[in-house]
Amino acid sequence: MELFALLIILIVVLGAGLLVQWLPMRHQPRPRWSQRVPFLGGGTPDSHAWSRYHVRYYSMTLLLIAFEMEMMFMYPWAVVFVETGKKAMMEMGMFLAILSVGIVYAWREGVFKWQ
C-alpha cells in the first residue's frame, strides 16, 4: 500500500515536471506589443523594461530592516518585563540607546538624504 502511494507521488511529480517543461515549448503567438511594454501607469514607456536604475533606497532599506528587527525583540521583551520589571527596562534602555547611536551615525553619514 505504501509502495502504491509512492508510485502515485512519483507519477504526480513526473507529470508536473513534464507539464512545466511542455508549457513553454508549445508554439504560441507572441503577445501583442501592448502586452509586452513595461507598465507605466498608462503613459507610453520611454525606456526598456530591463534598463538599469539607481538603488538609492538601498541604505534606507537596510536601516529599516535593522530597526524592524529591534521591534521584533520588543514582543518577547514585553513578556519578560512583566516578570522582572525594572531590570528588563534598563536592559531594553541600553539596547535602544546603542541603536539610537546608530541612527545618529547614519544621519551624519547622510543616509536620510534623498540624493
Add this chain to the structure above:
Amino acid sequence: MSDVVNQGAMMALLAISPLILVCLTVIVVMLSIAWKRNHTLSAILTAVGLNAALLALLFGWTLGTVDVTSVLVVDDLSRFGGVLVLMSTLACVTLAHHYLEGYEGPRDEFYLLLTSAAAGGLVLVSARHMTTLFFGIELLSMPLFGMLAYTFRDRGALESGIKYMVLSAAATAFLLFGMALLYAVTGTLDFAELGAALSTRGSDPWLLAGAGLLLVGLAFKLSIVPFHLWTPDVYQGGPGPATTFLATASKVAVFLVLLRLFQSTLAFHENWWHDLLGFIAVITMLVGNLLALTQNDLKRLLGYSSIAHFGYLLVALVVNQGLAVETVGIYLVTYVLTTLGAFGVVTLVSSPYVATGGTADASPLHHYRGLFWRRPYLTAVMTVSMLSLAGIPFTAGFIGKFYIIAVGVEAHRWWLVGSVVVGSAIGLYYYLRVMVTLFLHEPGMQRRDATHDWAERAGGMVVLGVATLVILLGLYPTPMINWVNWVAG
C-alpha cells in the same frame, strides 16, 4: 544574602569587562566619526579602548573561573585567548593607521569593523555553549568580510572579501546543521552536557554526523585540509591589516574554542576519531608545505604556511592528553608573534595604500628583492619571522615546534612526529628562499618600499617589538612557559 549576590554580580562584571569595553569602544568611535571624521582620532580612540580592555583583563587576572552566564564562562584559558586576540588587534590598529593614510575614501570605519571582530573573538574564547560559539564565530567573521573588501576598488580585495563571505556562509551552514543534529539527539547545546552525551552514546550515527559537521565548519575557519582552498586567495587579495587580523586573532579564537570542545568531549578519545584526525593533521602539514614550495607571492606563501602550522597544532589536539593544552598555548603564542612580524613587514612595505585596481599590496616576492640594501632593519624583522616560522633554534618558533614534537613522542604517535619533521624540512626550503630574496642585489626590478619614517610610526615600533619578543622568547622562554602552565593547570 544580597551582599553575596552583589559580590557575585560584581565579579561577573569584572570578568566580562574586557568584552564590554571593546563593545563600548565601537560605540565611542562610531559617535566620534559622527561628530567629526578624523582618521588619527579614530585610531587613537580604538587603541585606547583596546588597551583599557587589556588592563581590565589584568585586573580580573586572578578571578579564576567565573560563570558570567550559563553560556559564557570566563576562565584562565579565555583570559589567555583574550590577551592574544587583543594584542593582535592592537597591532592591526597601528598597522592600519599607516596603511589607510593612502586610501581615499572612508578610513575610520575600518576600526569599527576591527573592534567588532575583536569582540567576537573575546566571546568565542569564553564560549561554553553552542549559542555563544555561533554568536562569536559570526561576530568574528562578518566584520572580516567588510575588512577584506575594504579597498573594494581593487579587484583583488573585492574578490578576497566575496570569496571569504561565500565560503564562510557554507561553513556556517555546516556548523548550524551539525548543531541541529546534536540538539536533535541530545536535547542540549551545552559543551559539557554534549560531551557527556557523546561519551555514553558515542556510536549513535546521528550524534557522530553532528559532531563531524561541526568540525567541518570549524575546520573551514582554520583552513585545515581539505577545507583550505580559500586561504591563499583571501590572504593574497585582502588589504594588509585585514589579512593580519585574519591570520592571527581570528584563527587563535577559533582554535581555542576547538580545544575547549575537545576537552569537554570524551568521545573524541575513541580510537578511530584519533586516527581520522591524525590523518587530517598529516595531510594538512604535507599539503600546506608542499603547495607553499611553488609560490612566487609572499602573501600566498604565508597563507600556505599558516595551513601547515595549523596542521602542526592539530597534533596537540589529536594527542589531547599530557602536555597537550600547554603545547597549544605555547604554539599559539609563538605563532601569533611570528605571524604579526611577517605580516607586519608586508603591511609596512605596502603602506601607505596605493590604488592599483588589481592587487594593491606588495605581495609578489620580487617586490622584496634586495630589501636588505634599502630597509635593513625591516629585513632583519622579516628574517627573524621566517626563521621562527621555520622553527630554527633561538627563535620562539623553535620552542613551539619542540613542544609539538615532545607531545607526539610522549604519546608514541610516530607518524605524526615524522610528518612534523618532514613538514619542517620542506618548510625550511621556502622560508629560506624568501630570506635569500631579501638579500639579493638586483637593480632595476619592480619593487615597493616602506616609507622612510616607518620606524617612527606606531606600526613600525610594534613590528620591531614583536621581532624582539620572538628572539627573547626563543632565548629565554621560561616566562611564557610558566604563564601557559599556569593557564593550563
